[in-house]
Amino acid sequence: MNEDQIGSQVQHLLNQAIDLPPEAAERLRAAREQALACQRPEPAPALQWADSLLGSLGGWSGISLRVLLPVALLVAGLAGIYAWQQNQTLAEIEEIDALLLTDELPLDAYLDRGFQDWLKKRGGGEK
Amino acid sequence: MNRRDACRALLGLGLWALAGGVAAQQRQPKRHTWAELTAEQQNVLSPLKSDWENMPMESRRKWIGIANRYPKMAQLEQERVQKRMQRWANLSPEQRARARENYRRMAKASAEKRRRLRQQWAEYQAQKDR
Numbered sequence: 344m345n346e347d348q349i350g351s352q353v354q355h356l357l358n359q360a361i362d363l364p365p366e367a368a369e370r371l372r373a374a375r376e377q378a379l380a381c382q383r384p385e386p387a388p389a390l391q392w393a394d395s396l397l398g399s400l401g402g403w404s405g406i407s408l409r410v411l412l413p414v415a416l417l418v419a420g421l422a423g424i425y426a427w428q429q430n431q432t433l434a435e436i437e438e439i440d441a442l443l444l445t446d447e448l449p450l451d452a453y454l455d456r457g458f459q460d461w462l463k464k465r466g467g468g469e470k
Numbered sequence: 471m472n473r474r475d476a477c478r479a480l481l482g483l484g485l486w487a488l489a490g491g492v493a494a495q496q497r498q499p500k501r502h503t504w505a506e507l508t509a510e511q512q513n514v515l516s517p518l519k520s521d522w523e524n525m526p527m528e529s530r531r532k533w534i535g536i537a538n539r540y541p542k543m544a545q546l547e548q549e550r551v552q553k554r555m556q557r558w559a560n561l562s563p564e565q566r567a568r569a570r571e572n573y574r575r576m577a578k579a580s581a582e583k584r585r586r587l588r589q590q591w592a593e594y595q596a597q598k599d600r
Contacts, residue, residue, distance in 0.1 A: 437536060439570045445547035447588055
């Protein structure tokens with residue numbers, strides 16, 4: 344017997360079972376409800392706010408863990424990178440300031456636009 | 471534990487971690503007031519004392535870093551730092567940025583060129599005064 348034949352046999356059997364007496368159908372429905380009620384206990388009160396928050400955003404079916412967790416990780420990651428970069432910039436500024444304050448040349452040599460231009464002109468002339 | 475509970479727990483954990491990260495970002499464990507500096511730091515940074523409380527937090531942290539480098543500097547360098555500190559702190563942020571930019575550019579030059587800069591600076595000043 345191949346798969347198709349098994350399929351049609353099962354279909355036939357299931358179709359026969361549809362013609363249940365109303366009491367039997369009602370009992371089946373009640374049993375199903377009961378089973379579902381057992382499967383879904385009340386949410387823990389401590390995290391009920393998370394449920395209501397998600398409820399307003401479309402429910403658990405609307406936003407799944409598959410979306411939320413990566414987004415949360417991404418945000419945390421970006422915040423981390425930003426903080427690190429900020430720290431690097433500050434460290435670099437500290438380094439350069441320390442060099443400038445101790446340099447052989449006075450601060451004016453680096454502040455004077457005229458000197459910078461003069462150096463450029465001379466540099467160009469020497470080439 | 472069913473999937474719903476697992477979701478809730480993970481979401482809670484994620485939000486908690488996120489909130490912790492944000493809080494850590496905004497919390498300033500030390501305000502770096504003048505009184506919080508060590509005696510040695512206060513001594514090195516004394517030219518900045520009057521402006522200290524008006525300085526932004528990043529500047530204070532930078533100066534504390536420089537004060538911590540100070541003991542390792544040669545005597546001549548220490549003297550230069552003392553002499554330049556106040557002027558440097560009183561420059562506008564734009565002026566400081568320009569000086570740093572020029573320094574970065576000039577520091578890239580060869581050692582030979584760097585040596586000549588001192589002489590060129592003297593030459594330039596003599597020419598300017600003429």
